Amino acid sequence: MRRDPIELEIFKNIYHSIAEEMGAALRRTAFSPNIKERRDYSCAVFDSDGEVIAMGDHMPVHLGSMPMSVRAAIDRCELGRGDVVMLNDPFSGGTHLPDITLVAPFYFSGKSRRPDFYVASRAHHADVGGAYPGSMGLCREIYQEGLRIPPVPVVRAGKMDRDVLALLLNNVRTPDEREGDLGAQIAACHIGAERLREICGVYGLGRVKRAARELLEYSEEMMRTFLKRVPKGRYRAEDFLDSDGISDKPVKIAAEVAFRGSRADGQPARRGRGRPRHTCMVVVDFTGSDPQGEGSINAVDAITYSAWFYVFRCLLVEDVPATAGLMRPIRVFAPAGTVVNARPPAAVAGGNVETSQRIVDVLLRALAQALPERIPAAASGTMNNLTIGGMDPRTGEPFAYYETIAGGMGARPSKPGVSGVHTHMTNSLNTPAEALEYAYPLRVRRYSLRRGSGGSGKYRGGDGIVREIEVLSDAEVTLLADRRTRGPYGLSGGEPGARGQTEIIRLDGSVEKLPGKFNVRLHQGERIRIESPGGGGWGE
Numbered sequence: 432m433r434r435d436p437i438e439l440e441i442f443k444n445i446y447h448s449i450a451e452e453m454g455a456a457l458r459r460t461a462f463s464p465n466i467k468e469r470r471d472y473s474c475a476v477f478d479s480d481g482e483v484i485a486m487g488d489h490m491p492v493h494l495g496s497m498p499m500s501v502r503a504a505i506d507r508c509e510l511g512r513g514d515v516v517m518l519n520d521p522f523s524g525g526t527h528l529p530d531i532t533l534v535a536p537f538y539f540s541g542k543s544r545r546p547d548f549y550v551a552s553r554a555h556h557a558d559v560g561g562a563y564p565g566s567m568g569l570c571r572e573i574y575q576e577g578l579r580i581p582p583v584p585v586v587r588a589g590k591m592d593r594d595v596l597a598l599l600l601n602n603v604r605t606p607d608e609r610e611g612d613l614g615a616q617i618a619a620c621h622i623g624a625e626r627l628r629e630i631c632g633v634y635g636l637g638r639v640k641r642a643a644r645e646l647l648e649y650s651e652e653m654m655r656t657f658l659k660r661v662p663k664g665r666y667r668a669e670d671f672l673d674s675d676g677i678s679d680k681p682v683k684i685a686a687e688v689a690f691r692g693s694r695a696d697g698q699p700a701r702r703g704r705g706r707p708r709h710t711c712m713v714v715v716d717f718t719g720s721d722p723q724g725e726g727s728i729n730a731v732d733a734i735t736y737s738a739w740f741y742v743f744r745c746l747l748v749e750d751v752p753a754t755a756g757l758m759r760p761i762r763v764f765a766p767a768g769t770v771v772n773a774r775p776p777a778a779v780a781g782g783n784v785e786t787s788q789r790i791v792d793v794l795l796r797a798l799a800q801a802l803p804e805r806i807p808a809a810a811s812g813t814m815n816n817l818t819i820g821g822m823d824p825r826t827g828e829p830f831a832y833y834e835t836i837a838g839g840m841g842a843r844p845s846k847p848g849v850s851g852v853h854t855h856m857t858n859s860l861n862t863p864a865e866a867l868e869y870a871y872p873l874r875v876r877r878y879s880l881r882r883g884s885g886g887s888g889k890y891r892g893g894d895g896i897v898r899e900i901e902v903l904s905d906a907e908v909t910l911l912a913d914r915r916t917r918g919p920y921g922l923s924g925g926e927p928g929a930r931g932q933t934e935i936i937r938l939d940g941s942v943e944k945l946p947g948k949f950n951v952r953l954h955q956g957e958r959i960r961i962e963s964p965g966g967g968g969w970g971e
Contacts, residue, residue, distance in 0.1 A: 434645050434648075434649070438642065439642065439645055439646065439649060442639070442642035442643075442645075442646065443485075443646055443752045445630055446476050446484055446485030446643070446646070446752075447485045447486075447487070447752075448626075449476055449485065449550075449623055449626040449627065449630075450474045450475050450476050450485045450486055450487035450489075450623070451474075451487045451488065452622055452623075452626060453474035453487065453550065453552060453619040453620070453622050453623045454470075454472060454473070454474045454487040454489055454552075454619065456615070456618050456619045456622045457472050457474065457552055457554065457615050457616060457618070457619035458470060458472065460614070460615040460618050461554070461611065461612050461615040462607070462608045462610075462611030462612050462615070463556070463557050463605075463608050463611070463612050464832075464862050464866050464867065464870050465555060465556075465557045465833050465834065465862070466554050466555070466612055466615065468860065468862050468863060468866045469834055469835075469859045469860050469861070469862055470489070470858075470859050470860055471490065471554065471555040471835075471859050472489060472490070472493070472552065472553060472554040472555070472616075473486070473487060473489035473490045473493035473494050473497065473552070473553050473554075474486075474487045474489065474550070474551065474552045474553075474619055474623065475487065475494060475497050475550070475551055476548060476549075476550055476623060476627070477498070477501050477548060477549040477550070477551065478548060478549075478640070478643045478644070478647075479545060479546055479547055479548060479549075479640070481498065481501045481502050481505050481549060482498065482647060482754070482755035482756075483497070483498050483501075483753075483754055483755045484643045484646055484647065484752070484754050484755070485646075485752070485753070485754070486753045488858070489858060490553075490856075490857060490858050490859065491737065491740075491741040491855065491856050491857070491858060492526065492734070492737050492738075492741075492783060492784070492787050492856035492857060493526070493530065493553045493737075494737070494740075494753070495736060495737025495738070495739075495740035495741055496525075496526050496733035496734060496736060496737035497532065497551055497553055498755060499524040499525075499732075499733040499736065500518055500524040500525060500532040500534065500551065500553070500733075501524075501534050501549055501551055502524060503518060503520075503523045503524030503525075503582050504516040504518060504524070504534040504549075504582045505534075505549075506582075507523070507581065507582040508582050508583070508584060510534075510535075510536040510546060510549075511536070511587075511588065512536070512538050512588065513586065513587070513588040513589035513590075514535065514536060514584050514586060514587055514588065515533050515534070515535045515584065515585055515586035515617055515620060516533070516534045516535075516582050516583065516584055516585070517531060517532070517533055517580060517582075517583055517584075517585040517595070517599075517613075518531075518532055518534075518580050518581060518582040518583065519531045519532065519559065519578075519579065519580045520579050520580060520581050520582075521573070521731045521733070521779045521782075521783075522573075522731060522774075522775050523581050523582060524582070524733060525731075525733065526731065526733055526734055526737075526779075526782075526783040527576070527779050527780045527781075527782065527783040527784075528559050528561070528566055528573070528576050528577040528578065528579060528779075528780065529555045529556050529557070529558075529559050529565075529566050529567065529577070529780070529833075530553055530554070530555050530556075530783065531553070531554060531556050531559070531580070531613070531616070532551060532552070532553040533551065533552050533553075533585070533613075533616045533617060533619075533620055534549060534550075534551045534582075534620075535549065535550050535551070535586075535620040535621075535623070535624060536548075536549055537549065537550060537623075537624045537627045537628070539627075539628065539631045539636050540636070547627075547631070547636060547640065548627050548643075550619075550620050550623030550624055550627070551620070552616040552619040552620055552623075553616075554612055554615075554616055555833070556603075556609055556612055557605065557608065557818075557831045557832065557833045558577075558603050558604045558605050558608075558609070558820070558831035558833075559577035559578050559602075559603055559609075560577040560578045560602040560603050560604070561575055561576045561577035561578075562575045562576075563818065563820070563907065563909050563950065564604060564818060564819070564820020564821065564829070564830075564831045564907055564909075565818025565819070565820055565831045565832070565833045565909060566780065566818075566831075567727075567780045567781070567784075567816050567818045567833065567909060567911055568727070568780070568818075568909050568950055569676045569677065569726060569727065569909070569911075569948060569949070569950055570726075570727050570778040570780065571677065571725055571726065571727075571778055572776040572777070572778055573775065573776050573777060573778055573779060574776060575778065576727065576778055576779070576780050577602075577603075578599060578602040578603070580599070583595055585613070586617060596610070596613070599613075604820065604829040604830075604831050605828075605829060605830065605831050627639075646752050646754050646756070647754050647755060647756035648756060649751075649752065649756070650751055650752050650753075650754040650755075650756030650757045651709070651756035651757065651759045651760065652756075653747060653749060653751045653757075654743070654747065654751070654756070654757045654758075654759070654760055654761075655712060655760050657746060657747055658690065658712045658713060658760055659712075661690045661801055661802065662690070662801050663690050663691055664689075664690060664801065665687055665688070665689045665690075666687070666688045666689075666690075666797040666798060666800040666801050667685070667686070667687045667688075667797060668685070668686060668793050668794075668796035668797035668799075668800075669683055669684065669685040669686070669719070669793060670683075670684055670789055670792050670793045670796065670917075670920070671683050671684070671789075671917060672684070672728055672770075672785060672786065672789055672913055673913050673914070673915050673916045673917070673946070673947050673948075674726070674728075674946070674947075674948065675724035675725055675726030675727070675728045675948075676726035676727060676728065676781065676911070676948035676949075677724070677725045677726040678725065678726075681916070682721050682724055682728060682770055683719070683720060683721045684717070684720045684721070684770065684771060684786070684789050684790060684793050685717065685718070685719035685720050685793070686715060686716065686717050686720075686790075686793045686794055686797055687714075687715070687716045687718070687719075687797070688713065688714075688715050688716075688794065688797045688798060688801075689713065689714045689715075689716070690712070690713055690801065691712070691713075691714075709759040709760065710760070711760060711761065711762045712760040712761070713743075713760060713761045713762070714761075714762050714763075714764065715739055715761065715762070715763045715764070715794070716763075716764045717735070717763075717764065717765045717766065717769065717771045717772075718764065718766055720765075720766070720769045720770055720771050721769065721770050722768060722769055722770065723768055723769060723770050723773040723774065723777045724770060724777075726778060726781070726948070727778035727779060727780040727781040727782070727911070728770065728781040728782055728785055728786050729770055729773035729777040729778060729779050729781075729782045729786070730770060730771050730772070730773060730779065730782030730783070730786040730787060730790070731772065731773055731779055731782065732765055732771075732772045734771075734782055734783055734786065734787050734790075735763065735765045735771045735772060735787075735790060736763065737787065737856070738787050738790035738791050738794065738856065739761070739763055739790070739794060740757070740758060741791065741855065741856060742791055742794045742795060742798070743757065743758070743761060744757060746798070746802070746805065770782075770786060771786070771790060780911065781816070781911045781948070784814040784816050784835065784856075784857070784911065785813060785814065785816070785911060785912070785913050787856040788810075788812050788813060788814065788855055788856055788857075788913070789812060789913070791855045791856060792809050792810075792812055792919070792920070795807070795809070796809070796920065796922075799922055803844070803922075803923060804844050805844070806844070806922065807840070807841040807842060807843040807844070807848070807922070807966075807969065808841035808842050808843075808848070808886065808888075808892060808919070808920065808921045808922040808925050808928075808966060808967030808968060808969045809841045809919035809920045809921075809922075809927075809928070809966065809967040810838065810839065810840050810841045810848070810854035810855055810893075810919060810966050810967075811837075811838025811839050811840075811854065811895060811914060811919055811928065811931070811963055811964040811965065811966060812838075812913060812914045812919045812964065813838065813912045813913040813914045813931060813947070813963070813964065814835035814836070814853075814856075814857050814911075814912075815835055815836035815837075815838070815910070815912045815931065815961055815963050816833070816834075816835055816910065816911040816912065817832075817833070817834055817835075817836060817900075817908070817909075817910055817959070817961065818831065818832065818833045818908070818909045818910075819831075819832045819871070819873065819900070819902065819906050819907070819908050819909075820832065820906060820907050821872075821902075821904055821905055821906035821907060822904060822905075823871070823872050823904065824872060824903070824904050825872065830870075830871055830872065832862075832867070832870075832871045832873065834861060834862045834867075835853065835857055835859055835861075836861060836896055836898050836961055836963050837851050837852050837853045837854075837861055837895075837896050837963065838851075838852075838853075838854070838893075838895040838896060838931070838963035838964050838965065838966070839851070839852075839881075839884060839885045839892050839893035839894050839895045839919075839928055839963070839964065839965035839966035840852050840854050840892070840893040840966045841854075841886075841892055841893070841919060841921075841922075841928070841966035841967045841969070842885070842886070842888055842889075842890035842891055842892045842893075842921075842922075842925060842966060842967065842968050842969035842970075843890060843969060844890075844923070844969055844970075845890070846890055847885075847890045847891045847892070847893065848885060848890070848891070848892040848893030848966035848967075849893045850880050850885065850893040850894040850895075850965075851880050851893070851894065851895070851896045852893065854966075861878075861896075861898070864878060867900075872902070872903040872904045872906075873900055873901065873902060873903060874900070874901040874903060875898070875899070875900055875901075876899040876900065876901050876958055877897055877898070877899035877960070878896070878897070878898055878899075879896070879897050880894045880895070880896060880897070881894050881895040881896055881897050881929070881962050881963065881965065882894055883929070883965075884928060884929035884962070884963075884964065884965030885928055885929075885965035885966050885968065886918070886919070886921045886925055886926040886927050886928040886929075886965060886966065886967040886968030887925070887926045887968045888921055888923075888924065888925030888926055888967075888968025888969050888970045888971065889923075889924075889925070889968075889969060889970025889971060890925070890968065890969045890970055891968055892919070892921070892925070892928045892965050892966030892967045892968045892969075893965060893966045894965050895928070895929065895931065895962060895963035895964050895965045896961075896962075896963045897960065897961070897962050897963075898960070898961050898963075899936075899958055899959070899960040899961075900958060900959055901956065901957070901958045902953045902954075902955060902956070902957060902958070902959075903955060903956075904955050905952070905953065905954050905955055906952075906953050907950065907951075907952055907953075908950070908951050908952075908953050908959055909949070909950045909951075910933060910945070910947065910948065910949055910959075910961070911947075911948055912931060912933070912947040912948065912961070912963075913931075913947050913948075914928075914930055914931050914947070914964040915930055915931050915932065915933075915946055915947035916930065916947075917930065918930045918964060918965075918967070919964055919965070919966055919967045920967050921967035921968040921969065922967065922969050922970075923969055923970045923971070924970055924971030925967055925968030925969040925970055925971070926967070926968045927967050927968075928964050928965035928966045928967045928968070929964060929965045930964055931947065931961070931962055931963050931964040932944065932962045933945045933946075933947065933949075933959065933960070933961050933962070934959070934960045935951060935953070935957065935958070935959055935960075936957060936958040936959075936960060937957055938954060938956050938957055
């Protein structure tokens with residue numbers, strides 16, 4: 432049956448608008464500044480097989496990995512009408528513990544024996560328990576990082592399971608905020624299901640599901656068309672994380688990207704349920720990456736999948752739907768037990784935020800050899816994850832503040848990089864000073880661009896950010912950051928961007944320089960100053 436391009440475009444935008452509206456509902460109804468101000472959330476729509484057919488313009492690190500959470504929910508739980516499954520276990524489809532995912536089935540009619548679609552929302556919760564406020568500390572195993580939730584129903588037949596909710600809320604420092612944010616995620620899933628019901632009522636279930644299949648096929652065709660134009664060959668690159676936070680030893684990530692035309696190695700990439708095998712055109716191999724580390728920089732396979740999904744999606748110029756079909760021609764090998772496919776009981780809080788960025792850097796560096804006119808220099812390469820927690824003297828209750836801090840974008844082959852922007856695996860914002868000071872006992876003392884931190888070249892890298900925060904009560908401060916010993920690389924003769932740095936300003940005015948990963952106790956009136964890296968330059 433011939434595909435109708437006009438109808439395909441209409442349904443592409445319908446599905447995308449559903450995911451976007453889910454995100455808007457989540458943002459408007461959330462309690463925490465991390466979600467309603469920084470927008471640290473993502474929403475997506477999936478077909479009856481659990482394959483993603485639409486994503487909101489949200490967080491790449493969430494969206495690429497969310498299909499594994501949906502698959503875990505489908506495999507582990509019987510999803511009936513009105514159910515919602517909750518999970519955050521990195522070894523069962525999750526990423527790191529603060530990212531809690533909710534998955535809800537959609538049944539159009541009573542005749543449906545299995546869900547016709549699924550909707551999912553994921554949000555970074557500012558605290559999920561564990562040894563450190565904010566649940567992003569320098570841990571050695573996942574048990575120290577917070578509450579680990581396997582796929583479990585939190586809503587059954589439209590009613591909240593109060594026992595499951597109580598188990599979660601009794602293990603976090605900020606239960607009211609957590610309950611409010613979970614309620615916002617449930618509302619987002621409800622919005623998604625209602626919009627699916629509306630379009631099925633207008634167009635008919637069969638037509639709507641056929642459009643979803645065609646979007647998957649169209650995405651696959653567009654990716655294959657692009658891959659045929661890439662020069663054949665093997666392209667290798669490596670880069671390093673500064674350390675795992677426990678020792679000072681650098682952590683290597685290595686990748687080889689092999690393009691071999693219509694079939695890379697004679698092996699199928701994967702097979703969808705009830706669908707033919709898909710021949711593989713590209714193999715991405717992470718052999719040579721270091722073993723999983725003692726600290727929390729380990730990435731689970733969902734994170735590595737998310738990173739290469741993002742990279743290959745960015746290679747497409749056309750406005751191609753971001754569906755599971757894009758990845759059908761691509762196969763990835765990430766050896767188990769390495770930093771890019773960690774096994775329990777590895778600590779993983781930093782893998783989601785720091786290692787994901789370095790995986791992107793490595794893949795882009797390899798692809799720059801094949802497509803030098805398309806690939807930018809390295810961006811800041813770190814999310815600068817800052818958590819501050821303690822007792823709020825205004826309320827007498829615990830508080831937990833979390834944010835990521837922007838840096839410089841790498842210069843591009845035709846223009847400079849953007850300054851002070853979140854790049855690659857993060858698409859969030861910095862917390863506005865007014866919102867931060869209203870919600871927490873903190874004061875923003877400085878917030879500016881870090882002039883001259885971008886790497887020089889024909890096109891200059893974007894500048895990083897200077898962010899200085901004063902604590903107004905005694906507090907525990909943790910930073911998970913990188914690019915403190917190696918600046919973001921330049922390309923085609925461009926210079927590296929400036930390395931990041933962090934300082935503590937004590938009450939007596941003394942300044943203490945600290946590495947990228949640390950935990951420290953600050954007294955009232957003391958400050959932390961973070962200077963994020965600039966992007967690499969492009970061209971001599």
